Amino acid sequence: MFECAIVGGGIHGTYVCQRLLEDTTLERDEVLVVDPHERLLESFRRKARACEMDELRSTFVHHVGTEPFGLESFAEGRGRTDELLPTPGYPQRPTLSLFLDYADYVIEGNDLDSLHRQASVDAICRTEHGDGLVLETTAADGAGSSEAIRTRNCVLAIGHGGRYRKPAWADGVDSITHVWDGFDPETPAEETIVVGGGITAAQLATCLAEREREAVTLCSRHELETATSEADPRWINWNHIENHLHRQPAGSQDRYEIVRTARNDATVPQTLLERLESAVDDGPLSIRYGDVRSARDVDGQMRLLLETGGCLSADRVVLATGFAPVFEHPFVDRVADELDLERGYRGMPVLDDETLAWSRTDGGESSLFVTGVLAAGTIGPFAGNIAGARRAADRLTDAIAASDRLPLAAD
Numbered sequence: 001m002f003e004c005a006i007v008g009g010g011i012h013g014t015y016v017c018q019r020l021l022e023d024t025t026l027e028r029d030e031v032l033v034v035d036p037h038e039r040l041l042e043s044f045r046r047k048a049r050a051c052e053m054d055e056l057r058s059t060f061v062h063h064v065g066t067e068p069f070g071l072e073s074f075a076e077g078r079g080r081t082d083e084l085l086p087t088p089g090y091p092q093r094p095t096l097s098l099f100l101d102y103a104d105y106v107i108e109g110n111d112l113d114s115l116h117r118q119a120s121v122d123a124i125c126r127t128e129h130g131d132g133l134v135l136e137t138t139a140a141d142g143a144g145s146s147e148a149i150r151t152r153n154c155v156l157a158i159g160h161g162g163r164y165r166k167p168a169w170a171d172g173v174d175s176i177t178h179v180w181d182g183f184d185p186e187t188p189a190e191e192t193i194v195v196g197g198g199i200t201a202a203q204l205a206t207c208l209a210e211r212e213r214e215a216v217t218l219c220s221r222h223e224l225e226t227a228t229s230e231a232d233p234r235w236i237n238w239n240h241i242e243n244h245l246h247r248q249p250a251g252s253q254d255r256y257e258i259v260r261t262a263r264n265d266a267t268v269p270q271t272l273l274e275r276l277e278s279a280v281d282d283g284p285l286s287i288r289y290g291d292v293r294s295a296r297d298v299d300g301q302m303r304l305l306l307e308t309g310g311c312l313s314a315d316r317v318v319l320a321t322g323f324a325p326v327f328e329h330p331f332v333d334r335v336a337d338e339l340d341l342e343r344g345y346r347g348m349p350v351l352d353d354e355t356l357a358w359s360r361t362d363g364g365e366s367s368l369f370v371t372g373v374l375a376a377g378t379i380g381p382f383a384g385n386i387a388g389a390r391r392a393a394d395r396l397t398d399a400i401a402a403s404d405r406l407p408l409a410a411d
């Protein structure tokens, strides 16, 4: 039996894995990361590639390593400090290539790939004696073989769980793709419509337009708004989180609304907006504001009808409309039902604020811990971001270390 299995090998899963190895007495053969991709962080790499992201929105201290200034030292040691980009009124931000090269350095340096099992977890249930959990997995080996992995503790680090928000008007029009669901920016097109009003839409529209071979229309339902980071940086501070979030009951609507209001969702950093505006001035990019009412594919030409009555037409339509809500994810539903875990407003997991253990409906604590956007009710608006990984690991690592090798009470 493993001491801790981590479901998800993205930024959070990879980070938590290191913290468990560094901060607890767990040995390497007692920790496992289960993720269906061929390598750790692959899901993040693919999304970044699909929207042609070239720099991080977050600062150089937010990365996959456990040393806050590790990425900066890495850049200095390799003569790459020019990839730490100045940002007015904000610390420097790394280029994507520096961020990923440092991530590879961390993963290789700690041989984390050897702890990765390439499979997806379909369900989690209790062991027959109640002394741990069983992860039902399907291997990503093409044969789809299944395996049951036994573990005393488990950390859910599934990010948004790979489900993307697709507006109702796009239903049934197969040729409309979501940017993170099969879109390849290298596929040439003469005209593209990018639907969305946040950083991903702005990034993709700008990069496609800068190639000077295609006309791009960015279709946003609202005026583009600027914000440097995903929320006020004070939300990174644990005291601030305790004072402003934890005084509301765990799982409550109040917590949900505090997080929602604090997030700068659907905003664009000023530097990107300036690039976008010069692409508009230069001609290849135009912006249309309005809600889409309906979409049609007419002989390979996409037509979007706007609520205002206007019409847009192009070779292809790409959605940059974000993720489907993870609190309502079918996998999360299955796990919560099977393990009798408590849900709050809109399905939000009810976590112990001190340990990030998901509370059971009978009031007891489970050995299932949560990090990433699924832990937003405890970690706050940066839960799903890179900064949230450190905040979450600070809590759950201690809790897993404390439970290390203690006999678990049978249910």
Ligand SMILES: Cc1cc2nc3c(=O)[nH]c(=O)nc-3n(C[C@H](O)[C@H](O)[C@H](O)COP(=O)(O)OP(=O)(O)OC[C@H]3O[C@@H](n4cnc5c(N)ncnc54)[C@H](O)[C@@H]3O)c2cc1C
Binding pocket: 007, 008, 009, 010, 011, 012, 013, 034, 035, 036, 037, 041, 042, 043, 044, 047, 048, 051, 053, 055, 056, 057, 058, 062, 119, 120, 121, 122, 157, 158, 159, 160, 161, 162, 200, 331, 371, 372, 373, 384, 385, 386, 387
């Ligand atoms: C293009 C882009 C740019 C971004 N830029 C920034 C930025 O600059 N700064 C910042 O802080 N944040 C940024 N973000 C947010 C970013 O996604 C998060 O910071 C980070 O990826 C979240 O990490 P995660 O591990 O929670 O999720 P992910 O990186 O999505 O990883 C989750 C992993 O879990 C796996 N998984 C899901 N379900 C299962 C299952 N049932 N079984 C096994 N494995 C499973 C998935 O396959 C995936 O590999 C950006 C996001 C995108 C898409």
